[in-house]
Every structure is written in C-alpha cells, then in structure tokens.
Amino acid sequence: MKITRYEDMDDTAKDMMREIGSIGTGNAATALSSLLKTGVEMTVPKVEILGYNEAVDLLGHPEEIVSGVLVQMTGDVSGVMLFIMKLDFINEVLQCVLQENISGYEQMGEMEISASTEVGNIIISSYILSLSKLADMEISLSVPAFSVNMLGGIMTVPMAEFGYVSDKLMMITGKCIIGGRNVDSNLLMLPDIQSLNYLMDRLVTPYE
Amino acid sequence: MNKEIKVGIADMKIARREGVLITYALGSCIGISLYDPAIKLAALLHIMLPEAGSMSDMNVFKFADTGIHEMLRKMGAFGGVKRRYQCKIAGGAKMFDMKGAGGIGNIGERNIRSVEAIMMAEQIRILKKDVGLNYARTMLVDAEDGSVKIRTAGRPEIIL
Numbered sequence: 533m534k535i536t537r538y539e540d541m542d543d544t545a546k547d548m549m550r551e552i553g554s555i556g557t558g559n560a561a562t563a564l565s566s567l568l569k570t571g572v573e574m575t576v577p578k579v580e581i582l583g584y585n586e587a588v589d590l591l592g593h594p595e596e597i598v599s600g601v602l603v604q605m606t607g608d609v610s611g612v613m614l615f616i617m618k619l620d621f622i623n624e625v626l627q628c629v630l631q632e633n634i635s636g637y638e639q640m641g642e643m644e645i646s647a648s649t650e651v652g653n654i655i656i657s658s659y660i661l662s663l664s665k666l667a668d669m670e671i672s673l674s675v676p677a678f679s680v681n682m683l684g685g686i687m688t689v690p691m692a693e694f695g696y697v698s699d700k701l702m703m704i705t706g707k708c709i710i711g712g713r714n715v716d717s718n719l720l721m722l723p724d725i726q727s728l729n730y731l732m733d734r735l736v737t738p739y740e
Numbered sequence: 741m742n743k744e745i746k747v748g749i750a751d752m753k754i755a756r757r758e759g760v761l762i763t764y765a766l767g768s769c770i771g772i773s774l775y776d777p778a779i780k781l782a783a784l785l786h787i788m789l790p791e792a793g794s795m796s797d798m799n800v801f802k803f804a805d806t807g808i809h810e811m812l813r814k815m816g817a818f819g820g821v822k823r824r825y826q827c828k829i830a831g832g833a834k835m836f837d838m839k840g841a842g843g844i845g846n847i848g849e850r851n852i853r854s855v856e857a858i859m860m861a862e863q864i865r866i867l868k869k870d871v872g873l874n875y876a877r878t879m880l881v882d883a884e885d886g887s888v889k890i891r892t893a894g895r896p897e898i899i900l
Contacts, residue, residue, distance in 0.1 A: 584748075584749045584750065588749070588765075595878055595893070597893050600835075602838070638894070674838075677836040677837055677838050678836075679837075681874075682765035682875075682893060684767065685767030685768075685833065685835055685875070687765075688768045688835065691749065691788060693847075695789045695802055696793065699799060
C-alpha cells in the first residue's frame with residue numbers, strides 16, 4: 533500500500549506505529565531510569581495523526597513557553613523527531629540529576645540545558661532503536677538541538693519540514709512517572725513519506 | 741470592544757473596520773499583514789513555506805506565493821486597492837540551532853526572502869518588518885487603524 537501522506541495510514545499501519553510506540557516507551561523508561569537513578573514508568577502511548585493546529589492545541593497554548601529537543605534521522609529512515617518538555621518535566625530531571633529546582637526557563641544554565649537535552653535525546657533514541665530493530669533497518673541520529681520558545685513556534689519546525697507532503701503530524705503522547713510524579717511525554721515522530729512507505733513495507737505483513 | 745479573530749497556521753483572515761486579527765507563535769513562519777486605510781480593510785496571512793511548487797491540492801495559505809496571491813485576490817473582491825496597501829511582516833526566526841546546516845535550519849530565512857521577492861513583484865512596499873533572530877512572535881493587526889503589534893516572551897510589546 534503506497535502512502536503519500538500521513539492521513540493515508542490505515543488502521544494496520546497505525547497499529548504498527550503504536551506497537552513501535554509501546555516498545556520504544558519501554559526502552560525509554562529503562563534508559564531514563566538509569567540516567568535519573570530513580571524509578572521511571574511510562575504509560576502505554578497514544579499514537580495520533582493530527583493537523584498542525586490540532587497538535588498545538590492538544591499540547592497547550594501556542595504562546596506557552598516550552599522546551600524542545602530536535603533530532604534528525606538519516607540512513608534507512610530519514611526524518612525528524614521532536615520531543616516537547618514542559619517546565620514540570622524539566623524540574624523532575626533537574627531534581628534527580630542536579631538536585632535543584634527552577635521556577636523559570638531563564639534560570640537554565642549550561643548544565644541544566646545539557647541534562648534536559650540528554651533526556652530528550654535518550655527518549656528519542658529509545659524509540660528509534662525499537663523502530664530500527666523491529667524493521668531491521670539502520671538509522672543514524674544527528675546531534676540533538678535544544679530550544680526554549682513558544683510552543684507554536686517550536687512546532688513550526690517539523691511542520692515546515694513536512695509541509696510539502698502532508699498537512700498532518702504523527703504524535704506519540706503519554707505520561708511519564710518519575711519518582712512517583714506524573715508528567716506529560718509528547719513526542720513528534722516524523723519520518724518522511726518515502727521512509728514511512730519503506731517502513732510499512734518492512735513491518736506490515738500483507739494478508740491475502 | 742475589539743473582538744480578536746484568530747488566524748491559524750497556514751491560514752488567512754480578513755476584517756473590516758473592527759476586530760483584531762491575531763496569529764500566535766510565528767516561529768519560522770511569516771505573518772503578512774496588508775491594510776487598506778481608505779476602506780479600513782485588514783488581512784493577515786500566516787504562511788509556513790516559501791513556495792508551493794507542484795502541489796496543487798494543498799492549502800494555498802501554506803505557501804508564500806499561493807497564499808499572497810489568494811490574499812490579494814480576496815482583498816480585491818472586498819474593494820481593496822493594491823497601491824494603497826500598507827504591508828508589514830513578522831517571523832522567519834531560527835528556532836533550533838541545527839549543527840551541520842541543511843534545509844531544516846534555515847526555513848525561516850528562506851521564507852523571509854520569498855515573501856520579500858513576491859511583494860516586490862506585486863509592487864507592494866514592505867513598510868515594516870520584525871523578522872529573524874531566534875524567538876517566536878505573536879502578531880496582532882487592528883482593523884480600525886491598521887496598527888500592528890508584535891508580542892514576544894520576555895520582551896516588551898512592540899508596535900510595527
């Protein structure tokens with residue numbers, strides 16, 4: 533089945549992404565737990581195909597200040613991954629790694645940015661690892677880029693990247709429980725359409 | 741009382757005499773406002789990409805070229821006269837510092853250049869612009885007088 537846009541993904545394809553999402557989540561929780569030296573659980577994620585405006589509204593208000601970790605994929609699959617972290621998530625991380633708490637993003641210095649970027653990177657890598665294993669593909673990741681900005685502004689980066697091929701985004705949302713406290717986990721997973729087709733071919737067994 | 745009319749991403753709205761057109765968090769996107777003071781006609785367009793290319797079935801307001809052309813057409817239909825238009829633009833920022841360059845890092849810059857080129861071809865002078873750098877902007881256009889305000893986090897509001 534040839535997909536030209538994310539909207540074309542049928543239920544089988546979406547189930548496949550959910551499967552990858554679940555496994556990736558498991559990996560991410562284990563890896564994070566190791567980094568943060570505390571129990572980390574992640575709920576079974578929801579995989580949604582959303583329009584731009586819907587995606588922003590789901591995550592909050594477009595002017596809300598959030599942080600984002602952006603990683604580019606190359607190799608058998610190319611595309612972009614974006615992990616959105618709000619202040620509460622960042623504080624859970626900083627509490628574990630640096631034993632500190634901040635009241636605003638402007639208090640983030642080099643150490644705080646480094647720790648937050650690392651967490652985003654670990655989560656993204658976990659998903660990519662599960663994806664590459666399941667599909668038996670080689671995927672390379674770029675060095676992560678970190679930004680603190682309005683939510684709407686940050687979201688325009690992956691949106692623009694895929695604007696030529698799709699009006700939709702693929703989002704994996706769930707809850708992350710760090711040391712007993714609940715924070716939202718929001719990952720935008722955007723393989724380009726060629727890669728998505730390649731993935732679907734590798735993962736979805738056609739039934740006669 | 742001024743009603744706020746929201747312009748989403750890849751969207752365009754027109755207001756006449758009253759209302760404030762608002763579009764949030766322009767990152768690499770560009771907000772383009774055109775105002776005809778003679779008839780108090782205001783339009784605000786929020787584009788994402790520099791040009792439509794071969795895409796024919798997509799939302800025209802996503803791209804600078806098709807978006808601006810459609811905006812001009814609509815304004816004309818409402819009685820707008822091109823040579824009277826006051827044009828102001830905002831956005832085109834670089835949200836992430838991508839090491840190793842590539843297209844994704846400089847989409848904001850490409851958008852700015854595309855909008856400037858299209859306006860020049862349309863013979864519409866861009867009066868003011870607040871573009872580039874690395875932060876997102878919210879843009880407001882008041883249909884009553886065509887004034888444009890830019891709101892950013894942690895900085896005072898500016899009037900373009």
